[in-house]
Amino acid sequence: MPDRPPTAPSGGDRYDAALASALAGHGVRVRTVRAAGGWPWPDGDALRALGEVLVVGGRQEVVLVDGLVGCAAPDELQACAWVRPTAVLLHSRLSVGAGETGERAALLDEAEARALGAVGLVVVPSGRAAAEVGERYRIAGGRVLVAPPGVDPAPVSAGSQGIPQLLTLAAVTPLKNHGLLLEALAGMRDLPWRAVLAGPQPDAAHLRRLRARAAALGLEERVSWPGAVVGEVRDRVWAATDLLVHPSRSETYGLVVTEAHARGIPTVVGRGTGAEEALGAPDRAGGPPGAAVDVGGPEEMVRVLRRWLTDGEVRRGWRAAALARRGELPGWDVTAGTVTEALEQLAGVRR
Known part of the structure; x- marks a missing residue:
């Protein structure tokens, strides 16, 4: 996942952290690595460091990479996918999330297409996102997993009790x-x-x-x-x-x-x-x-x-x-259960 200050987390950062915690609750051994760099425009040092991280571990250990990092590093992700079960957690298209247009957007779209084409599984948070990924990048539905985020229990808001x-x-x-x-x-x-x-x-x-x-x-x-x-x-x-x-x-x-x-x-x-x-x-x-x-x-x-x-x-x-x-919202344990099953299947395919 991207290495960003905990004082300014994005929705994607919160998803990553909550999922990692919930996966551990499902008995999955989780090692979280924060990738330093100016994602989605990393320099050479950031890419080299990421490449080194991705090759650490056994051949059957599954790698799940935040899309902001993985989709900006298609060569490193492809090298990882050659030797280990590899998946991407796609919170947003790179170019859209970065607010890029024109040539810079096209460069990010190309990198994202290569990265997603290399991995065995793409995890997205909604059916709408799954449809867009499948249509834009021609990724078969069996390689796209919809895993809506869970919600932590929270007290009911009292509201302003005055001016709205x-x-x-x-x-x-x-x-x-x-x-x-x-x-x-x-x-x-x-x-x-x-x-x-x-x-x-x-x-x-x-x-x-x-x-x-x-x-x-x-x-x-x-x-x-x-x-x-x-x-x-x-x-x-x-x-x-x-x-x-x-x-x-x-x-x-x-x-x-x-x-x-x-x-x-x-x-x-x-x-x-x-x-x-x-x-x-x-x-x-x-x-x-x-x-x-x-x-x-x-x-x-x-x-x-x-x-x-x-x-x-x-x-x-x-x-x-x-x-x-x-009262209808699922917890993160439901999200983790969905992702765990898919990652186990991905690992089984590579055996």
């Missing part, structure tokens, strides 16, 4: 679409609310542009940017939240969505992304715990948020649905 608090919990990058959220919030300045836009801030220039836009829209006093939140601080933010808004343009799943539901917090997510799958079936009894909206423009977001803010019946219905979904 909206939360966006995501890295402040163009992909996560904070700019669209600001435009939507500007369309509701006549209503009481406050918004917490928490998450790692890897691009200082992008953050400055967003804060300047918030000020220009008259939102400076109502929108806060606390940065990455972990531990007790993260728990306090969740406890005061009434609605999670996740306007990301692309998601393979959206772990933060089910983390919200585990606390009884409804969610608004981007239509056509994996976060819609995390939201749950739209025809579930009692209705969905939120809504999926178009994130190409702010208009539908404004309508949906305004309805939630002004219609008590909608708020109560979404809250009830989120509380009901809370």
Whole structure:
């Protein structure tokens, strides 16, 4: 997995750590290795170090590599796959997650195609992601495993008990679409609310542009940017939240969505992304715990948020649905069981 500060974990990092812990609970001997480097653009030293790590161990020991690392190192991954059962845990396409376009995106797509073509198994968090991998890279369905993330038990959020608090919990990058959220919030300045836009801030220039836009829209006093939140601080933010808004343009799943539901917090997510799958079936009894909206423009977001803010019946219905979904969410032991079975089969094929 990528070696990143524990103070700024991504959803993929949290998935990796939780899965490793749960696999150990299934009796799997797990050795976690953090790969240093500027992934997905590693230098030669990072690639050499990764290559050395991948060849350590017995020929029947299964290697499961985070896609941010493995897909950026197709030669090293191919060399590993020649001698050991090798799988990739793909949280996001490299080019999409990195926000690349044009020639740089094409280079990452090519590397990813080579890497995924070399391994025996690709693990993805959603059916939507599996379909995309199969279609884009022509990988047979038997080599793609859907392993939705589990959820840790969490207390029910009490909420704001006053002015409604909206939360966006995501890295402040163009992909996560904070700019669209600001435009939507500007369309509701006549209503009481406050918004917490928490998450790692890897691009200082992008953050400055967003804060300047918030000020220009008259939102400076109502929108806060606390940065990455972990531990007790993260728990306090969740406890005061009434609605999670996740306007990301692309998601393979959206772990933060089910983390919200585990606390009884409804969610608004981007239509056509994996976060819609995390939201749950739209025809579930009692209705969905939120809504999926178009994130190409702010208009539908404004309508949906305004309805939630002004219609008590909608708020109560979404809250009830989120509380009901809370009891339906699987734990990480289920995810680990799914992955364990697939890795055992992969190892058996290589014997």
